[in-house]
Amino acid sequence: MIQEMDPPSPFRLESFGNMSRQVEHAIQEQQQRMQHAHRRVDDAGGRIRQLENERREIEAQISHFHAADKRSEKEQQLVLEALKEQTQEAAAKTAELEAECKGFEERVEQDRLAYVKQLYGNALSFDKKRRALFDETDSEHTGLQLELVKKLENVNRLTGEVLRLVNRGETQNLSAPDAPYCKWTALDEIAQEWTTLRQME
Numbered sequence: 001m002i003q004e005m006d007p008p009s010p011f012r013l014e015s016f017g018n019m020s021r022q023v024e025h026a027i028q029e030q031q032q033r034m035q036h037a038h039r040r041v042d043d044a045g046g047r048i049r050q051l052e053n054e055r056r057e058i059e060a061q062i063s064h065f066h067a068a069d070k071r072s073e074k075e076q077q078l079v080l081e082a083l084k085e086q087t088q089e090a091a092a093k094t095a096e097l098e099a100e101c102k103g104f105e106e107r108v109e110q111d112r113l114a115y116v117k118q119l120y121g122n123a124l125s126f127d128k129k130r131r132a133l134f135d136e137t138d139s140e141h142t143g144l145q146l147e148l149v150k151k152l153e154n155v156n157r158l159t160g161e162v163l164r165l166v167n168r169g170e171t172q173n174l175s176a177p178d179a180p181y182c183k184w185t186a187l188d189e190i191a192q193e194w195t196t197l198r199q200m201e
Contacts, residue, residue: 033111040104048097055090058083 062083 030111048094048101051090051094051097055087055094058087058090 062080
């Protein structure tokens with residue numbers, strides 16, 4: 001027998017809408033941080049390639065110098081020492097920029113994993129709110145209410161799948177081209193679901 005249920009109060013629905021907007025705002029901030037970090041990584045990569053080109057030019061100058069035997073031994077030694085010093089400086093700068101890029105990538109990955117866990121917790125919280133607002137045995141749901149429940153369940157499914165991969169340490173599966181839940185694709189899909197939820201309020 002289906003039990004009757006009081007309709008959700010305006011206060012509950014308003015709280016639910018506030019939580020949805022907070023999650024959407026958090027998603028947008030995280031995406032902006034990731035985009036900024038990747039831009040810095042790309043800029044650093046460009047500087048590394050520039051230094052590599054300079055180093056190759058210096059090495060070409062050294063090879064050319066060895067081929068020319070028109071200078072005195074002392075002049076040759078001075079030029080070689082200067083070129084060697086420039087090569088070492090370029091190598092040191094390259095190593096420094098490579099370390100900086102690696103640090104950027106590690107911080108982006110840490111932020112992403114923390115964000116996924118936070119999003120999963122929010123999804124569980126929304127599921128509890130959904131259970132409090134809607135009785136699944138109530139046959140008098142409106143079409144909008146049922147669609148809202150489906151969207152919440154889809155968000156839980158996506159975030160749950162990503163978090164399971166993270167907890168098993170299979171982070172490489174999140175970025176594999178053939179992964180069923182590619183890390184960025186899943187997060188984009190989750191963000192789209194939250195946007196849809198807000199539009200349905």
